[in-house]
Amino acid sequence: MGVAIRRAGEGDRADVVRLLDAAFQDDPVSGWVFPDREYRRERHGALMAAFLDIALSEGYVDITEDGAAVALWWSVPAGAHEEGEDGPARLRDAVDPRNTRIEVIGRLTGDAHPSDRAHQYLHMIGVSPERQGEGLGSALINDVLDRCDREGLHAYLEASNSRSRALYTRLGFAFTGSAIDLPDGPQLWPMWREPQSPDSGRDSRRFA
Template identity: 55%
Template sequence: MVLEIRQADPSERDEVARLLDVAFREDPVSSWVFPDPEHRAAVHGRFLGVFVDVAFAEGRVERTADGSAAALWLRIPAGEPEGEDEVPAKMRAAADPDNERCELVGRLTGAVHPTAEEHEYLLMIAVEPGRQGEGLGTELMRPVLERCDRDGVPAYLEASSERSKRLYERLGFEFTGEAVRLPDGPLMWPMWRKPNG
């Protein structure tokens, strides 16, 4: 498969947020954060829009030319982050201020995020529901992972489903051994990929 990939422009912010919304609307973690389907439909896009804003401000958003898939990447330096991470609180404030789960999911994933080495962090990757299973996500990730291999940089992500965990394992990611346990909810699997070569 030859896939045309380009870096998204901030003017495409709402398009990328809509893609994340439809791709993750039935995801186990999204369903845990927003258990009521009608409420989820109303606020989910705002919740995920915070991820898009962070990626445009601090990293990059790569997407297919036809807009059917997008990946949000951050380059994370080695060492403990300075100060308290404000993103989980922003997610809660933007989407659903009375829903502590909006913030808790970010706090729990942040607590296990590796700090020893600089790495590429796949914050989120989304493929239109009707296009899932075609290999678009793999192809979208491939250039970054190849760059990681060339530069000797590891990569990191959190898988939010068993299906995505299996996909990432095929790309060389390994479960770190410490799952994120959402209270009375699903697991998330932190995964680390050592550079090849």
């Protein structure tokens, strides 16, 4: 049975923020941005809300019909990261002005982001903790990758652990060769995907 997917809108905002907050509370990157667990519980949701607002205004958000999984995508044009806008500083000011790590990770990922070709950017994909392992995340990402293959679109993401890196590799993503090292923190792997032909044998096994 397939997973029903729809495009999320402003009316889904509160539910999606709660989902992302729960899904990423124990993520290594979230733990680096908010090292203190109690403070993370207090401020992490605000960062998720800011990411969602950017996706709603500049990209698109796909959600499973049952609301258990969500993916934040941006359609990034060529040259988008050469505009010089100080987004990381604005994000820090809006979410937690005292937390320099919000700005640091924004600058590091922005510097690593490809700017020479248009692409679909998978910024975040989250699944409710109690629903992980059911293939919901796989259904969300494959829905967009199928469109990428049909329309000849490139895709990009940053894998946050070795397990997700291996699984994204099976979906046709390749490590760009330069990891993002968060100061005294975890490593991120930028990954790029070329559009694939229907007979390329892409592995679509479940991963979230």
